[in-house]
Structures are given as C-alpha cells and as structure tokens.
Amino acid sequence: MSESEYDLQQLPQSEPVAANPEYRERRRLAAALRRIIDRLVRVEAPQQKLTQWADQAEQWADDVASHPRRQQQPLLMRLWTGKGSQQDALDMGDHDIMTGLSAAMAPPLELWLDGDVVRGRATLGPAWQGPPGRVHGGVVALMLDILMAKCQDLVHGLGMTGTLNIRYQAGTPLRKEVLMEARIQRIEGRKMFVEGRFFVDGEQTVLAEGIWISMQEPYRWRDGHGPQ
Numbered sequence: 001m002s003e004s005e006y007d008l009q010q011l012p013q014s015e016p017v018a019a020n021p022e023y024r025e026r027r028r029l030a031a032a033l034r035r036i037i038d039r040l041v042r043v044e045a046p047q048q049k050l051t052q053w054a055d056q057a058e059q060w061a062d063d064v065a066s067h068p069r070r071q072q073q074p075l076l077m078r079l080w081t082g083k084g085s086q087q088d089a090l091d092m093g094d095h096d097i098m099t100g101l102s103a104a105m106a107p108p109l110e111l112w113l114d115g116d117v118v119r120g121r122a123t124l125g126p127a128w129q130g131p132p133g134r135v136h137g138g139v140v141a142l143m144l145d146i147l148m149a150k151c152q153d154l155v156h157g158l159g160m161t162g163t164l165n166i167r168y169q170a171g172t173p174l175r176k177e178v179l180m181e182a183r184i185q186r187i188e189g190r191k192m193f194v195e196g197r198f199f200v201d202g203e204q205t206v207l208a209e210g211i212w213i214s215m216q217e218p219y220r221w222r223d224g225h226g227p228q
C-alpha cells in the first residue's frame with residue numbers, strides 16, 4: 001500500500017503494520033513495559049528498591065501525562081474512507097488491546113490467516129492469572145473475541161460481536177504456548193456464525209461459538225474463500 005491509501009476495511013484485522021522509526025521506538029518501549037508488568041508480580045525485592053521504582057514510575061508517569069494525546073477521530077475518518085496513511089494505520093492498530101505491538105498491556109497475541117482458518121498463538125504470564133497457574137476466564141473471553149472477529153478478514157462486511165458463548169473445558173495454563181483457531185460456520189445475511197478453539201499441548205481447553213452482526217452490508221465471502 002502507498003503512503004496515502006490505508007483503508008480500514010481492507011487492512012488485515014489485528015495484524016501489525018510495518019513500523020516507521022517512531023513506532024519502532026514505541027514498540028521497544030511497550031516491550032520493556034511488558035517485561036516490567038510480568039516481573040512485578042510478587043517480585044522479591046527489598047522495600048527500598050520498591051520505593052525507588054515507585055518514585056521513578058511516578059515521575060515518569062507525570063512526564064508522559066504532560067504530553068497531549070493524538071486525536072483518534074480524524075485518523076479514523078481517513079482510514080474509514082480509504083485515505084489513511086501508514087502513520088494513521090499505526091496510530092490505530094498498534095495500540096489494539098491484546099494484539100498491538102505498542103500496547104504495553106498486550107501479551108502480545110499473534111494472529112494470521114491460514115486459508116479459511118484464523119490461527120493464533122500467545123503465551124501469557126502471571127499478570128493474566130485467574131485460578132492459580134491459569135489464565136483468567138475473562139481474559140480467555142477477550143482473546144476469543146479478538147481471534148474470532150478476525151474471521152471478518154474472510155468476508156465483505158464489518159461488525160461487532162453480538163453473542164459469545166464459551167465452554168471452558170479445561171484450565172488454560174499460564175507460561176505455555178496457547179494455540180488458537182477460528183472458523184466461519186455459516187453466514188446468514190448480516191449475521192456471521194463463528195466457532196473458536198484453544199489448544200495447549202495438543203489438548204483442547206476452550207470451545208466457543210459466537211455471532212457477529214455486520215453494521216451495514218450483509219456478510220458475503222470474499223473471492224477465494226468459503227464453500228467453492
């Protein structure tokens with residue numbers, strides 16, 4: 001894509017855009033913060049050290065807060081009308097919850113298309129814990145929502161999650177690679193029915209079924225995808 005033709009409806013969902021120099025630094029910053037978030041959980045350190053880190057963090061937070069935030073609406077409009085720049089695409093997608101490489105909270109969750117299947121992988125640390133040693137069920141729901149929504153890359157139409165049903169079949173462990181897959185089961189007008197699954201060490205831990213509702217046009221398969 002050229003510098004001025006990024007289109008929200010054509011951009012692969014939840015996949016990184018090539019970084020420019022500014023975003024290489026933002027990604028480096030987010031990666032460092034992610035390590036801190038991970039290591040802070042029950043870190044064994046003298047109280048003096050905790051005081052020092054807290055002082056530094058407060059100072060740093062004030063410094064960051066003294067800078068304005070880039071407005072989202074104008075860049076969203078440019079992307080929505082197919083006139084976005086690489087910078088716009090980065091400003092939007094690189095901060096996505098769970099998948100954005102500049103989002104310090106993101107694990108990150110990596111997603112890609114494999115034919116008509118959406119695949120994903122992530123390894124989550126103790127900051128994401130629910131039951132001891134396991135990923136929180138609400139976080140599992142969040143990951144599923146993002147994974148299954150990417151099925152919209154296979155169709156025309158873009159919408160929101162209407163319904164998400166989850167069967168937690170086994171605990172999803174922390175610190176182990178979770179493999180994910182999602183498929184479109186069927187399309188009915190503005191509704192897209194999707195199935196999602198998680199696997200750890202070959203064992204299925206989660207089964208989900210969801211319905212996405214297109215905001216405008218009815219969903220229809222893109223060329224080269226769907227039942228031939």
Ligand SMILES: CCCCCCCC(=O)SCCNC(=O)CCNC(=O)[C@H](O)C(C)(C)COP(=O)(O)OP(=O)(O)OC[C@H]1O[C@@H](n2cnc3c(N)ncnc32)[C@H](O)[C@@H]1OP(=O)(O)O
Nearest residue numbers: 145146149158159160161162163189190191211213214215
């Ligand atoms: C564009 C990028 C978005 C990125 C999103 C990131 C992922 C998210 O976090 S999404 C946030 C969570 N989801 C939401 O907040 C959605 C909240 N709900 C809504 O806004 C609306 O209920 C919405 C848009 C889903 C549907 O409203 P509306 O467009 O008026 O639909 P409506 O005309 O009533 O119904 C259309 C069809 O969908 C069905 N339907 C409507 N809502 C639902 C639902 N929640 N579940 C299942 N089916 C539904 C209807 O039964 C109807 O079916 P049929 O045509 O067979 O009669």
